[in-house]
Amino acid sequence: MPKRMKKKVVVNRYKCAYCGACISVCKYNANELVETFLLIYEDRCTGCGVCAKVCPMGALEVIKCTT
Numbered sequence: 001m002p003k004r005m006k007k008k009v010v011v012n013r014y015k016c017a018y019c020g021a022c023i024s025v026c027k028y029n030a031n032e033l034v035e036t037f038l039l040i041y042e043d044r045c046t047g048c049g050v051c052a053k054v055c056p057m058g059a060l061e062v063i064k065c066t067t
C-alpha cells in the first residue's frame with residue numbers, strides 16, 4: 001500500500017525569535033510558545049503555510065513527509 005504524503009511545518013530553532021506572530025495566525029491551534037520554545041503539534045498542523053508567510057525571521061518551512 002502506498003504511503004500518504006502529508007505537509008507539515010517545521011521550525012528552525014536557531015532562527016526563531018519567539019515573537020509569537022505565527023501563533024496568532026494559526027486557526028488550527030497547532031502551535032504554542034512554551035517559554036523560549038515554539039512547539040508545533042503535528043497532529044493539528046495541516047501544513048497550510050500561513051505561519052511561515054508571517055514569520056519575520058524566515059524560521060518556518062513547510063515540508064512534505066510520508067505518514
Ligand code: SF4
Nearest residue numbers: 026045046048049051
Ligand atoms: S502550517 Fe498552518 S496549521 Fe500548521 S502551524 Fe502553520 S498556520 Fe498552523
Ligand code: SF4
Nearest residue numbers: 016017019020022055
Ligand atoms: S513567527 Fe517566526 S520568529 Fe516568531 S515565534 Fe513564530 S517561528 Fe518564531
